[in-house]
Amino acid sequence: MRGDPESDALDAERARLIGSIYEVVLRPEHYDAFMEDWSDFVDQAARRLGELRISDTSSTRQLEDPVIEAHFRRAFALFERMGRGETIVPGASAADPPLVRIAREGTVSFAGPEAAEIFGSPVTLDAIRDALEPDSAARLKGFLSAFSRAPSSGRFAVLSLAESGSEATASLPGGGLVSITSLRDPEGDGFVTELRTMNVGWTPALARVLVESFRLTPREVDLVHELTRGGDLPAVSQRTGRSLNTLRAQLKSVFSKTRTGSQPELMRLVGAVMLHGPDRENQVDTPAGDGGGDERLIELGEGRKMPVMVLGPEDGLPVVFVHGMLEGLGCLRHVEPALYQAGIRLYAPMRANFGNSYVDPRVRDAPDLFARDLARVLQVLDLPRVVVLGHMAGAIYAYAAAARLGASVAGIAGVAACVPIVSIEQFATMTPRQRAVAYTARFAPALLPAVLRAGMAQIDSSSPQRFMTPLYSRGSRDREVIERSHIGQSILEGYRYTVAQGQKAFQIDAWHVTRDWSALVVGSDCPVLLIHGVMDPVVSFDSVRVFAQRYGRMHLEEIDHEGQLLLYSQPEKVVARIAAFARKCLTGED
Structure with a gap:
């Protein structure tokens, strides 16, 4: 595009895109509109280039626009200067209305329908104080007094509702914990305070404390986690598919072990562990430990440390799970029960x-560096021979591991796995x-950081x-699958895991998945099993079939009526x- 007079003029299309990237810097909720503008622009630019080549040779044409590139670089700099924004209260969503909004002078300016059930009607400041534990009522008074003297955003405290036995309190996420936060008035000028229900920010460390301190079983920990998401036992039963009688028996056991007598009391105990537990500020919320999995921290040398989640029966078949680039470890809590049923140690x-893994900015060498790290992990964990499972983009790293580790990798399994990009038509089938x-990662890599940073702002929002x-x-x-609340929440937690250190992880993986990495495939000769949904919208089933037919050692299994998220569904x-x-790869048994 460079050198084309039409591309140098700031036409309406480019002007709209430039305005859109700056708008998303200021307003993360503008991300959808920005991506629509960017999708239109990059599709048209690709068509103007004619036939795009997918090789990495000097003949490969790139989408180049110095004006757009300059503005995207400035937008990225603004994102970085602004940082990651205010911390979101765990489990709270500002897109939903608060329980109560309080003006600077102490009057209730808004009360949601749930507030009347909890605080009574009408909802007043006195009614709110009366509904709180005495120490929380005093904390609220001090909070509002300080806010009135010096109104600003960013103040935060946790309050506890008094034991009332009401269903409204018991069914709250957190079972009676509410947060109070000061922020800019969303409906006018100045500042207000808002009370919101507060979910417990679940971490592997929190799950370990419950196991070590109260001797909860993995299934009991899973139940406690579900209760922190809100709702009573019937709601948990409906979400998880577990029987109500089983859940009642497990909750009775949890009450006995934790010396609590009700769901609100249990949630306050969990909230106290969360707020005062081990290294809370440095924990990264990941769903990996939700089912009671164990986290090992492996010393790799040169100051590098790699956390490794371990799930499943101790005597199970050793399988290494290599996560993808977007949802990370989001699927682990959903597969853990199946691991015990199937006899897999993951x-x-x-x-x-x-x-919270270590940082390494190298792009091209990333797959081989992971393979090097995995060799050390297997040595420390005393795993002489394993099967490597690549999920989505993790497949690239699975093949790299097999190429480097040789006989230590008995087989490769790919679930919704990506395949090398050898034809431009493979992009055309995507949403x-x-x-x-x-397209951005492959043909306009200079613009990718700004696009990813805009996505991060939406994830952080x-x-x-x-x-x-x-x-x-x-x-x-797949849309049907993500609309199941427990699955959608796990995937969102996986997104936060991916961007916990910034956009670099996504940027590196996006670079690799949009290229022909066939050289990694031919680096090993172990058997390969590919499990793929026929309705996958990202990596088409036809492209996977062509890929599998290219190599005699590959076996492809199709899953009808499933898309990319088949491991969740x-x-x-x-x-x-x-x-x-x-079992066949490691023991020879069918």
Whole structure:
């Protein structure tokens, strides 16, 4: 595009895009509109270039626009200067109305329908104080007094509702914990304070404390986690598919072990552990430990440390799970019950730049560096031979590990796995949002940091679901899957895990998944099992079939009526197939 007089003029299309990138810097909720503008722009630019080549040779044409590039660089600099924004209260979503909004002078300016059930009607400041534990009532008084003297955003405190036995209190996320936060008035000038229900920010450390301090079983920890999300036992039963009688028996056991007598009392105990527990400020919320998994911190040398989540029976078949680039370890809590049923011991390393793993900015060498790290992990954990499971983009790193580690890798399994990009048509089958990011990563890499940073702002915002939902078309199988609340929440937690250290992890993986990495595939000769949904909107089933037919050692299993998220929607079926494959690779048994 460079040198074209039309491309140098600031036409209406480019002017709209430039305005859009600056708008999303200031307003993360503008991300959808920005991505629509960017998708239109990059699609048209690709068409103007004619036939795009996918090789890395000097003949490869790039989408170049110095004006757009300059503005995207400035927008990225603004993002970095502004930082990651105000901390979002765990479990709270500012896109939803608060329980109560209080003006600077202490009057209640808004009360949601739930507030009347908790505080009585009418909702007044005195009624709110009367509903709180005495120490929380005093804390509220001090909070509002300081806010009145010096109104500003960013003040935060946790309050506890008095024991009342009401269903409204018991069914709250957190079981009676509410947060009070000061912020700019969303409906006018100045500042206000808001009371919101407060979910417990779940971490592997919190799960370990419950196990070590109260001897809770993995299933009991899972129940406690579900209760922190809100609702009573019937609601948990409906979300998880576990029987109500089983949940009642487990809750009775939890009450006995924790010496609590009610759900609100239990939630306050968990909240206290959360607020005063080990190294809370440095924990990265990941769903990996939700089912009671164990986290090992492996010393790699040269000051590098890699956390590894370990789940499943101790005597299970050793399988290494290599996570993808977007949802990270989001699926682990959903597959853990299936691991016990199938007899798999799963080891999930947190790759460099993800979560709380170490930082390494190298792009091209990332797959081989992971393989080097995995060799050390297997040595420390005394795992002489394993099957490596690559989920989505993790497949690239699984093949790299097999190429480097040789006989230590008995087989490779790929679930919704990406395949090398050898044809431009592979981009065409993607959804518009996915295709725009893929085109950017492959043909306009200089613009990718700003695009990813805009996405991070949406993930960091109070409405991260607006980042997730457009990735899957309305009416698709995957859209149906993410609309299940417990799955959607796990995927969002995985997104936060991916961007915990910034956009670098996504940027590195996006670079690799949009290229032909076939050289990694031919570096090993172990058997390969590919499990893929026929309705996958990102990596088409046809492209996976062509890929599998290219190599005699690959076996492809299609899952009808499933898309990219089949590991979330069909964990038992997928894990059972992986177990059969791993057993054959590791023991020779069918």
